[in-house]
Amino acid sequence: MSTPNIERASTSGQPTQGPLTHEELQLAGRNHSMPLEALHDDITPAGLHYLLIHFDIPHVSPDTWRLRLGGAVTHPLELGLEDLKSRPALTMPVTLECAGNGRALLQPRPLSQPWTTGAVGTAEWTGTPLAPLLEEAGLARDAVELVFTGADRGIQGGVEEPYARSLSIDEAMHPEVMLVYAMNGQPLPLQHGFPLRLLVPGWYGMASVKWLTSIEAVTSRFTGYQQAVAYHYLQGPDGPGLPVSHIRVRSLMVPPGIPDFFTRRRMVDAGPVMLRGRAWSGHGEVERVEVGIDGEWMPAQLDAPLGDFAWRAWSLVWVATPGEHVLRCRAMDSSGALQPTEQVWNYQGIGNNMAQRVEVTVR
DSSP, X not given: OOOTTOBOOOTTOOOBSSSOBHHHHXXXXXXXXXXXXXXXXXXXXXXXXXXXXXXXXXXXXXXXXXXXXXXXXXXXXXXXXXHHHTSOOEEEEXXXXXXXXXXXXXXXXXXXXXXXXXXXXXXXXXXEESHHHHHHHOBOTTOOEEEEEEEEEEXXXXXXXXXXXXXXXXXXXXXXXXXXXXXXXXXXXXXXXXTOEEEOTTXXXXXXXXXXXXXXXXXXXXXXXXXXXXXXXXXSSOOOOEEOOBOOOEEEEOOOSEEXXXXXXXXXXXXXXXXXXXXXXXXXXXXXXXXXETTEEEEOEEOOOSOTXXXXXXXXXXXXXXXXXXXXXXXXXXXXOBOOSSOOOOTXXXXXXXOEEEEEEEO
């Protein structure tokens, strides 16, 4: 039996102009966005927080699991979960966003997880800062990076290896970088990295390695696939391009009114409508949010920041008049970066922070 509107992805992985492929639908079934109505809440429930799992969820026993910190260090460490929990703990709200958020809106569409806009969430993460552990291990003078390796393993780009990413020594020593074992006051859910994950606030989610098993200090740049090939701003298949790091400034609104089931187009009654949303950036504090009503931009009211690395609520009253309308929102951060109204295309579909567009019918 044939399946309509589904193409097979080419083995070359080239972007496509066509409908969603079978492979993209498989990824979409395994991973999930945060429903945009969850923007109402300061803290995203674990079950609504966006989720991206590169390979398979590994089965890890907390009784036998150990974190190994070694490589170019003076005193290698091996720690169990209780060892880490006995250390000074920190709880912090942090917004995580997938670097590929918005990929499915690009034309031609890069073939990978087909996110629209909801690959984001804000949780309260509890763990212990990484820097004191590194100081205890004693990094060698010639150590240049730390490689963080998870228990999940698979094949990407023809390369078989565990999921692994690196940070420079300076980046890893930032006080907000943590090893976390709890999410919203509960042990990490299995799909979010139980028993332990790295948390790198301000960076796109690919840096926060899940199911963490080892931290290795190395004396040369790490060249694993997820570091050297994936997560780069490119205009074609050949690199090296610019590596992805901090989250670009972004805002989203709670879609107003009620949706049509299939199209998700919004239906709103005429009169005052409170528009609400959230804005965040890894490059500085959000300083301004504007809401566009049919191309006319107006400043929104900003609430106090939820935290140094968490989203900020905004609101604006719109007096809705009958007819068809297009709503948009865009934010500016303290670095001066402003969300674009048109997205600059890139080969991997990374860092898509184009101002959100919501079509509304006012009754």
